[in-house]
Amino acid sequence: MHGTSAIASIAVLSVGGCVVTLDSHSFNGDELCEAVQNNAVTQLTIVGDAFAKPILAALEKAQAAGTPYDISSLKVILSSGVMWSQQTKDQILEWCGATLADTLGSSEGVGFANSVAKRNQPAQTARFTLGEHARVIDDDGQDVVPGSGQRGLLAVGGPIPIGYFRDPVKTAATFRKLNGQIWSVPGDFATVESDGTIQLLGRGSACINTAGEKVYPEEVEEALKLHPAVLDANVLGLPDEKWGQSVNAVVSLREVAAGSALPTPQELIEFTKSRLAGYKCPKRVLVVDQVHRGPNGKPDYKWASAELLS
Known part of the structure; x- marks a missing residue:
């Protein structure tokens, strides 16, 4: 998440925007809703259901108390780091008309996959579109055949790191050379559907x-x-x-x-x-x-x- 927040902040600052941060040491849904309302925030970066559910709880509680939050200024909500379920996305869209961008990446590489949801355009839980430089590979480094049901590892090429600092063993395991090109393979498993989209399964280490x-x-x-x-x-x-x-x-x-x-x-x-x-x-x-x-x-x-x- 540290990478996601940094990338989002740099993008906003580079075009003269303002970055709003929260004061609390742990996440608080009410604090976030107040910040969005008081600052007319247009883009929000969260960590999947871990943040979205407390936000929903704060919105529902405030409305029941007769003091609803106004988060209508939100145009984009970006998430990365943990699962963001369709159910929670659908509920968020009842409160604002933002575009919900669910991105899949890691410190070892960005651009693995993404998913976009809007009102009347739901996005299935853990279903993503592969990024431009991404693929799903089998144990032999070959592409998993779409619709085969075979599990494979997500890999991304393009502009990525080349390894871990002073850790050749971990570098060799994660940054693999396939057909002369370096690919980042952090350990996330997925299947490839017949339409080319992927179903994320999870991190192999867990x-x-x-x-x-x-x-x-x-x-x-x-x-x-x-x-x-x-x-x-x-x-x-x-x-x-x-x-x-x-x-x-x-x-x-x-x-x-x-x-x-x-x-x-x-x-x-x-x-x-x-x-x-x-x-x-x-x-x-x-x-x-x-x-x-x-x-x-x-x-x-x-x-x-x-x-x-x-």
Whole structure:
């Protein structure tokens, strides 16, 4: 996210624009909405659902209190870093007519893929259009055939770094030479659909291997967040004697109306079973007050693991 914010800020400043930042050390939806309203912000940079959901909660709470925020000045909302679901995008578009740009990149290279959503033009969760210099490759460095269902690794060429400073081993693993050209391959897996678009699966380093099956945490997190009571979710694998690794989730729940019951962990597990293959569903769900994320909005797996093991 540090790269995304820097690139967005430099672009705005280079044309004489003004960059508005927030004072708090952690993200606050109300603070952001106030900043947009008070400064007539036209472009907003966020970190997927990790920021979009608190923004929606602030908008809904302010409207219910009779003091709604005005965010109609927004023309573009740019996101990068974590998953931004179709459901959340659709809800954001109920509050403003901005163009929603979901970009896929990393510190090792930009321009992997992008997705654009507008009113009456929805964008499916984790579905992207490949960038000009991007491709999806198999273990042999060959392009994955569209519509084959084969998993491959995202790679990007063009204007990219050439390696990590004083780390030749990591450089060799990430910056691969294919047919005489250097490609950045940070480790994100995807499939290529028959129309050439890609379905992002997730980062291989976070992949859960349960009973020989690969489970990408992002897919399980999105299934959990489809439940109307779930505000945020973090999914990870933990050692398991039977399965090798088991799928586990830490979730936080949104406020519900008086008299309404919050879902139990077992109800949330059952909810995922209607949307995922059985082996992908969490074996355990732990409900917490707040799911911890890093300052860049990305999952804090170390914290989640400690919570589940405590």
